[in-house]
Amino acid sequence: MVENGYSFLYLDGQCRYWAFPREYDGSSDSIWSDVVTGKLTPGQEAKLKDDLSVIQWQAWDQKHFHEPGLFDAGTATFWTPMAMFQCSGDCGSNLREEIYTNTRTWIRTLAEQGDPVEGAVRVAAIIMPDEALPNPLQPVPEDIDLREHAVSFGDAYNICFGDGILVTGDVADTLRRYRREYYGGKYGNFDYRYLPLEAADGQKYMVYVRDTTPPEGDNGLVQLEGISTSICPD
Structure with missing residues (x-):
């Protein structure tokens, strides 16, 4: 984020x-x-x-x-x-x-x-543990399979800079709308900073969403000459 x-x-x-x-x-x-x-x-x-x-x-x-x-x-x-x-x-x-x-x-x-800004966003998806009880949940947008990209809650601590998934089109627009609705208080006050989403099969996800900018490289990071950036190993 x-x-x-x-x-x-x-x-x-x-x-x-x-x-x-x-x-x-x-x-x-x-x-x-x-x-x-x-x-x-x-x-x-x-x-x-x-x-x-x-x-x-x-x-x-x-x-x-x-x-x-x-x-x-x-x-x-x-x-x-x-x-x-x-x-x-x-x-x-x-x-x-x-x-x-x-x-x-x-x-x-x-x-x-x-x-x-509009356009693409980058996301990280985490399988929601059973003990998490966010409410309400929003439906996972069509045309994205979060199960393909999501990690377990335990593995979420291994997510590092440059691991975000680039999402474009209608999916990006929907996720950005969800984020603005939660941020604007449409669903009450929340003390977490992820989108609580539920797929059609009932799987629940914690989805983190951020805007992208043109200065970013292919991995989503802004690399400035002479400034080291912590990225995930190959």
């Missing part, structure tokens, strides 16, 4: 962007939110570069900054084809912390002005 980042902002060379998440739940990111796409205006492009102090990135190229005494914080990656740096915690300086804060502000701003 978050193999390309709990939150992200990707920009191509034509001012097209992809931002995630579309909405924020308080101080945390919602992994059920839509990925949003749009185009920067010329004014936004200039302001974004200034707010993120992109001209300074070259001085920090290939460096990783850690907050002293912090061992379990996530890593923020800042990358262009010319320079990249990473940081954890407070990013080790006021300027880098400002860049990090401004990036999150830009994600929120651009997500609000853009449109949800």
Whole structure:
């Protein structure tokens, strides 16, 4: 669900962007939110570069900054084809912390002005254990055989980055609709982040769904030069 980042902002060379998440739940990111796409205006492009102090990135190229005494914080990656740096915690300086804060502000701003992406999604399907009692369940869309792709609940811990199944067409549209309905509270409040689906044969599945973006490779991962990506072994 978050193999390309709990939150992200990707920009191509034509001012097209992809931002995630579309909405924020308080101080945390919602992994059920839509990925949003749009185009920067010329004014936004200039302001974004200034707010993120992109001209300074070259001085920090290939460096990783850690907050002293912090061992379990996530890593923020800042990358262009010319320079990249990473940081954890407070990013080790006021300027880098400002860049990090401004990036999150830009994600929120651009997500609000853009449109949800459509098209393909990637999914992971897990056979639902008997003790799970989600309600209500939705029917598995036609034209997809989840039994062919699903893993057991015990084997789900072995799913890793790049294992998602690419789903297109009407099936993708249906899964995205289900996700939006659950996220929007149509079926009440839920404390899990999978779609509870039931096949025609009665088999129940836990299905995780995420949007895809053009920067992804064939395995669904955005590979940035110089940034290692954890993927499953061949």
